Amino acid sequence: xxxxxxxxxxxxxxxxxxxxxxxxxxxxxxxxxxxxxxxxxxxxxxxxxxxxxxxxxxxxxxxxxxxxxxxxxxxxxxxxxxxxxxxxxxxxxxxxxxxxxxxxxxxxxxxxxxxxxxxxxxxxxxxxxxxxxxxxxxxxxxxxxxxxxxxxxxxxxxxxxxxxxxxxxxxxxxxxxxxxxxxxxxxxxxxxxxxxxxxxxxxxxxxxxxxxxxxxxxxxxxxxxxxxxxxxxxxxxxxxxxxxxxxxxxxxxxxxxxxxxxxxxxxxxxxxxxxx
Ligand SMILES: Nc1ncnc2c1ncn2[C@@H]1O[C@H](COP(=O)(O)OP(=O)(O)O)[C@@H](O)[C@H]1O
Ligand SMILES: [Mg+2]
Numbered sequence: 001x002x003x004x005x006x007x008x009x010x011x012x013x014x015x016x017x018x019x020x021x022x023x024x025x026x027x028x029x030x031x032x033x034x035x036x037x038x039x040x041x042x043x044x045x046x047x048x049x050x051x052x053x054x055x056x057x058x059x060x061x062x063x064x065x066x067x068x069x070x071x072x073x074x075x076x077x078x079x080x081x082x083x084x085x086x087x088x089x090x091x092x093x094x095x096x097x098x099x100x101x102x103x104x105x106x107x108x109x110x111x112x113x114x115x116x117x118x119x120x121x122x123x124x125x126x127x128x129x130x131x132x133x134x135x136x137x138x139x140x141x142x143x144x145x146x147x148x149x150x151x152x153x154x155x156x157x158x159x160x161x162x163x164x165x166x167x168x169x170x171x172x173x174x175x176x177x178x179x180x181x182x183x184x185x186x187x188x189x190x191x192x193x194x195x196x197x198x199x200x201x202x203x204x205x206x207x208x209x210x211x212x213x214x215x216x217x218x219x220x221x222x223x224x225x226x227x228x229x230x231x232x233x234x235x236x237x238x239x240x241x242x243x244x245x246x247x248x249x250x251x252x253x254x255x256x257x258x259x260x261x262x263x264x265x266x267x268x269x270x271x272x273x274x275x276x
Contacts, residue, residue, distance in 0.1 A: 001132045002276040003139040003158040004196055009181070010174055011145035014164040014201040015039065017236060019142040020048040020095075021261075022162065024247040025269035027094030031137040034088070037100040038065065038123075038150050039142045046099040049091035050243020058102045063087065066103025068130075069122045069153060070110060077130065084130035093248050096136075104150060111149035117189055119149060124157035138273070147181060155185060160196040160276055164230075167200055167213035172220065195221070196275045199268060200229040227271050228264035233257035 006019045019035055027033045037045035046052035055061060063076050063083050077083045088096050111119050127139060140162075141154045155161065163178060165171045175198065186193045198221050203210050210229075218225050235258035239246050246258045247265065254262060 001127070001136055001139060002273070003127065003141070004160040004162050004272070004276055005141045005143050005154040005158045006162045006164065007143040007151065007154065007178075008163045008165060008174060009145065009147055009178060013145070013166060013171075014199075014230070015145065016044045016048060016142050017240065018162065018164045018199055018201065018230075019045060019140050020240075021230075021245050021247060021265040022269050022272060023095035023097075023140055024093045024245050025265045026138050026140075026273065028247070028266065029269065029273065031273070032135060033095040034131060034134075034136045034139045035095050035097045036065065036123075036139060036141045037098065038104065038154055039100060039144050041100055041102040041104055043100045045097060045142050046089065047243065048240050048245065049093060049095075049097060051089050051091060051097070052099065055089070055099060061087070061099075061101060064101040064103060065098050066101045066107045068126045069104075069107045069150065071114070073122070073126070084126070085134065088134075093245060108148050108150045111153075120152045120156040120189070123153040127157050138276070152185070155182070155193050156189075156191065159191065159193050161193070162197045162199060162272065163195060164199045164201040165217070166202050167210055167217065167229075172213075172216065175217075175220065195224055197226050197268070197272050198224050199226040202232040203229040204232050205229065226264075226268040228267045230264045230268075231257045231260050233261045236261055 006015045023033050023035045043052045064087055067076055087098050090096050141158055143151050143154045182193050235246055235255050246262050251259050
């Protein structure tokens with residue numbers, strides 16, 4: 001089972017969008033894909049697939065992804081052998097998904113009192129012991145736009161990071177910081193965490209500035225920049241609002257930019273699976 005976290009230490013860069021689109025593009029390749037939403041209680045990933053409002057109320061969803069990251073998990077799964085399977089939701093576009101839960105906030109605080117390295121290993125154990133036996137080929141984890149204990153669980157478990165970035169000087173610095181953070185984490189725990197792919201997102205390809213910035217990104221990150229940039233497309237936003245990805249529609253129903261976005265995700269997902 002291959003896995004990656006979608007992460008950049010910043011909100012609104014396209015992490016959830018990328019997780020959803022990579023997930024669908026990978027399942028179009030015939031892979032069994034599981035997406036895990038650790039990105040906060042809003043349930044953005046489940047909303048992206050239009051399944052959030054179908055879920056029972058938060059207090060009826062137990063056990064859930066927050067339980068997985070808690071001390072109770074080993075006891076829970078002993079009592080409820082199908083606990084992991086029961087929290088998986090299927091989507092109309094291929095990938096299965098474990099939705100976020102309001103309990104993730106509390107769990108992040110609680111993890112602070114768990115001794116290291118166990119504090120960072122909760123998700124890894126879950127993926128190894130409870131998810132891998134279900135036969136998934138790929139797991140993608142959507143992480144919060146900040147580095148907290150939940151984030152570190154994602155990085156630890158997957159060891160590979162897909163980072164969506166916009167093209168700009170600020171983002172260039174952000175990537176350098178991400179690199180430092182990952183190296184520090186790797187050094188501290190003798191853990192081999194690496195960036196698997198940097199995906200330029202929301203690119204306005206009509207500008208020469210975009211070309212220059214892309215060239216710079218390629219210089220900084222030789223070989224790790226995705227083969228295709230994802231253009232800025234209003235259709236991505238619109239599809240997300242109606243609970244689907246742009247990959248759900250046939251090409252002839254898509255605007256030119258959405259069509260290019262779909263092509264990019266398909267090309268990038270082939271490169272990603274090679275990289276993982
Ligand atoms: N390539 C794109 N073109 C247009 N809008 C985009 C694109 N990528 C993401 N968005 C929009 O930007 C917003 C933030 O994206 P999101 O994936 O939720 O970011 P994050 O998960 O990093 O916070 C969403 O409304 C999303 O629809
Ligand atoms: Mg998000």
